[in-house]
Amino acid sequence: MTVTTGASDAVTDAVVEVAGVVRTFGDVRALDGVDLRVEPGIIYGLLGPNGAGKTTLIRVLATLLRPQAGRVRVAGIDVLADPTAARARIGLAGQFAAVDEFLTGRENVVMVGRLYGLSRRDARRRADEVLERIGLRQDAARQVGTYSGGMRRRLDLAASLVGQPEVMFLDEPTTGIDPRNRLELWRMIEDLVAAGTTVLLTTQYLEEADRLADRIGVIDRGVIVQEGTADALKAAVGGAVLEVVVPPDAHGRARELLAAVTGEEVTERDGGRRLRVAARDGSRTLTEVVRALDDAHIISDDIGLTRPSLDDVFLSVTGQPVGEAGDGDAA
């Protein structure tokens, strides 16, 4: 007899498995047939603009919302059939820190520990451990009302950790957080994964997905439109991207020229100072562009080939830059 470790389901060792999930709100198809697999022990980044369906998907995974169709398994448990069992294995940190202002940091974490089913003593001990781990030990006895926004997010994360979840769902963990606290949170998330937790996070920041996520799913209008490692996604865009910096007065002409030479869509960065375009033929495209600019007497401040960023990935798979797609829709 062979002994298998891990998930009982021999077919799969994915810790999160979503198939054909549909969730509508009235006429809006917030999730329109989502398929997703997350292997254990990684950070999976769900990247997409506001209204793409990220939060809805997290809510389905965290048992807060029932989909109208589809299958959802988390840590080997059918979430729709046995949500309570699933809840014992997951942790959730939502878009807003769901911590109580009138409790101290420690009281907040102990309370959640108790609700995870820990005894009073275990909840206290675990609370002190996680508070230490996220660097809030000194502030643990203060009421959360006195905490900064970044501290509240960290406390929210600590509260989710107290139950030692196998899978953590983090919905835009660093939205609205200052850069220093963002770095700190990133480190904590990486530590979490190093300790064996699987993390599924949503973000609208390409930089965040790029930096943190082992695998990235690009979600747009309720479907995962592209999936892979950051490098694979970038490679799929088609090799290199040509970036040109031109003086403001030559901007319009340069833009037309780039479009004409490459036959690709030109995007702008830094308020229009930088023009970017896919360079299908790499250095040959570069040479052609340099020659064309020269002929048109446009002097560029800088020109070169770069690797595509996730911005470019997003543009190429959704046809829209990250900041614009789906704006104004409900999240």
Add this chain to the structure above:
Amino acid sequence: MTRPAITPSPRQQRRPRGRTTVASTVVDTWVITQRNLLRNVRLPQVLLFSTVQPIMFLLLFTFVFGGAITGTLPEAAGGEYINWLIPGLLVQVSVFGAGQTAIGLTDDLKKGVIDRFRSLPMARSAVLAGRTFADLGRNAAVVTLMLLVGVAIGFRYQTSFLRFLAGVLLALAFAYALSWVMAVIGLYVKEPEATQSAVFLPVFPLVFASSVFLPTQTMPDWLRVFADNQPITTVTNALRALMLGEGALLEGQVLGTQLLLSGAWIVGITLVFSLWAIRAYRRAVS
């Protein structure tokens, strides 16, 4: 700064629940109740609203209206408006206090706290049960405070201590029933700001068009029919009969009937609105 390396605690330390049992439901409800009680004590605006406001009502009505009203009261009041007023105000603070159930719930919904609770392997009933129990606890504290101030400015029960105590418990039972009504309102309105008016808009006329402050005899007929038959009056009458004697009731009314009617209202309201609240809770969160 160095931080300790992360070593997950051994698995056996953890007791993954994944099932709710009677015992775990009791624990969860107690944890949520404690949390909600702390909210009352630690949020200055909540503490102020729930203590200063009833005392203000007590003092204003006693000293502003008391003199003019005393002459019109039944003999059972012992010639003091405060004796007439206290049983009424106990019901009034129960009604107003129940409004905090709605406000507390919408606050939790808005802040994502309810989402957190729902993502935990805890008993789902604990959220609403813990909310209403905590509000019952707060109400008991407010009622005690009110009685202390009331006694200090002259309130004396005219029957026996046991009957007086029974009256206090009846007021608290009524408050608990109303908490469920307010829970339903809160779960439908969802916005803390709007809840305030959604709660007090119906509550004010209901409290005033009752026997809480004054006997209903001088009201116009159409209003009196309503006032005499609504639960706030019924419970107030029962309280007065318990604390002041049956002389405080209208002609033809007896304590037994008022108690029975009050009991029926309390049980009926609790039953209907707790089931409704549970349904509204499921809807509100998905």
